[in-house]
Amino acid sequence: MKRLLSLLLVGFCCISTPALADESKQERDIYRDLETFANVLTLIQQYYVDEIDSNKVIAGAINGMLGSLDPHSAYMTPDDFKDLEEETSGSFTGIGIEISIRDGVLTAVAPIEGTPADRQGIKSGDQIVRINNELTKNMTLMEAVKKLRGAKGTPITITVHRQEWKEPREFTLIREAIPLVSVKYTELEPGFSYIRVSNFQATTTKDLRNTLKSIKKKHRILGVILDLRNNPGGLLDQAVKVADLFLDKGIIVSTKGRNKEEQMQFEAHPGDGYGDFPMVTLVNGGSASGSEIVAGALRDHKRAVIMGTTTFGKGSVQTILPLPDGAGLRLTTAKYYTPSGESIQATGIKPDIVVPLTTQGDSAAAPSSPAKTIREKDLPRHLENDKGGKKQSESAAEAADGNDEEEFQQMEDIHQIAKRMEQDNQLQAAFNTLKGLAHSPGQRQK
Template identity: 70%
Template sequence: MTRALLSALTFFFLFVANTHADNGKQERDLYQDLETFANVLTLIQQYYVDEVDSGKVINGAINGMLGSLDPHSAYMTAEDFKALEEETSGSFTGIGIEISIRDGVLTAVTPIEGTPADRQGIRPGDQIVRINGELTKTMTLMEAVKKLRGEVGTKVTITVHRPEWKEPRDFTLTREAIPLVSVNSMTLEPGFGYLRISNFQTSTTRDVLDALNVLGKKHPLRGLILDLRNNPGGLLDQAVKVADIFLDKGVIVSTKGRYKEEQMIFEAHPDGTHNDYPLVVLVNSGSASGSEIVAGALQDHKRAIILGTTTFGKGSVQTVLPLPEGAGLRLTTAKYYTPNGLSIQATGIKPDMVVPLNPASLDKTNPSAPPQRNIREKDLPNHLKNETVRPSAGSSGEKDPANQEASFEQVDEIQQTSKRLEQDNQLRTALIILRSLHLTDQQRNPRKDDN
């Protein structure tokens, strides 16, 4: 363990020295700092009151070094690296919550829909002060992730603090296999579809295309609601490809870093499809990174109306650099910019129409309490600054059992849709806008086929 961590630390210093040194003096200073570190480590091993686990000390040094940069750079052990690959491939085992460090406190960014954390009522902004009785104050982000994950069926108790509560509360959750179902869809009304992307993983673009195909089978789409609320991001290439589905030309996003290899421009391509129906995109403070790329591109090209509340504001790109013995370094290497050339780092995407969260989303145990203020990128310590600032009728007679079952499913779907619209103020408003846009389009183009 010690050898692996030392080689990781040495690799990092050598990498920085060889690629980022502007002159000989800087390089000499860097090697002097590395020598100082080695001397301190030697003195700790020789004179500290208790025997020292060198691996633990070096691990803490690496995490402290990366933590001084920004909230998203991190050292990953071989185990962490493997977990990251599993997550982007579509599943992991745990309680289903996206977490970050805010003001030195482990904080929930957003629970994943349908997971134990979501069902137990964990909310964005909740402070997780203990995991299984152990204080989280001194835990790194990766250490906390490890403790929250575990084998299916095992339990973990988290102690949660909310500003409106007098005392923290314990939640005991049973770990599950968390399938990261990236895309869900349904028909709200004939011709008006709803498509939710919960994260961007390897299959997201394909799943979106499949969902659009299904939505358009019964009735040609006259409007679509794209729900990116509480979408923490994921794979950059998938976010770009999803935006490309709704755009025929122009820049989707550009990235800028210190060096030439980080200067990239991603553009839309015509694919022969006609996804030119009205589009409303739902966002909130839990919409981050990849979801902000999609929303920003569609907003700048005036392809969609952005509705909801200001997004998280994570406008940085992380590159995973492999280290010896299977470990990895997740390092912020660039910032991304919307088609208009603006960074959303720490400012987020401002909606075209600000629609607040539902009153029903308030804490039911204390209805008079003010709405919870969700955390955003600008609240994280050491965040990077923004230099730019901005139903079909059945036949008569005896029904076939299969058709009868389909009818029952259709009725259930209608009931579920009605319930969802009743409870979701932002979704309901988006549907009203889509109807209005469709009527306006029909008035301008009376010959347009709407069947």
């Protein structure tokens, strides 16, 4: 191990030789810090009470280093890479929940529709304090993901704390294959369609294009509700292509980072033929990243009315950087900007029409207080928005939102549209607005 550390330091010296000719203070500090790290590791090996696993200690140091950055940068083991490939290809085995770390506590961002977590009633904002009786307080996000996933048919018990509960509650869920069917649709009335996009994976654009073709074969499209609520994002290129389906020209999104390769601009292309009908796009606090790209592009080009509540506010781009041993880094490398040049980092997309979710339906049932929606600005070490003068407008938007402690009332069967419309006032408002746009001559978004 001493020889390995010596090689590490020598390697660093070799890489830095041209620059060290200037003896800049920053370079001297980096070299000194690396030497300190090597000395600490040597002392731990020599004097720690138990024999240590050096690989585990170094991995812990790497996680600690990345943990000092923003909440979306992380170290990925080779197994993590495999999990990532499964997730973006369209399926994985687990309980079906999007998670994050908030104030050092493992927290649910959003359950995936129709999964064990969704059926058991796990909500946005729930704190997962134990997994199989093991405290999650000091777990990394990747460690928690590994524990939640597992073989199909195996049970897992999570202990959940919710704001309005006096005591934490245990939920035992059975892991199953989580097919990430990202596009679902149903007809509201002849000519009016409701399309839900739950995430952006490898087949999302293809599935959405096929859905639109299928609708168009049946009848002329009079209007579409695009539901992006609780869509946590996914693949950047798929979000761009989804927006491109509804736009004929103009910028969709641009990215800016420190390196030249991170300065990118994505533009729409003519020819898809889905730009001639009115649209309403639904968003909420669980709409993040890719869904914010789509909503921002449709809003700035006045292609759709954005309705609901302020989105999550994740305006950063992560790049997977491979390491020689098959592991890798998920590193935040850029911020993205809407066509108008707005960064939504930690502020989110503000809807054109603010419609907070209200509890409807069975008036005899006393609704429980929903858990607080987690947004990017609530995460520790989140990147700040680099645009000045945004604080006042952000506060005004939050005031207009009213109570942002909302939850998206999900249905396992998207075709139970009557029940869905009865309980979902945001969908009702979107449909009424859509019909108004369709029946107003010359009022289509341009």
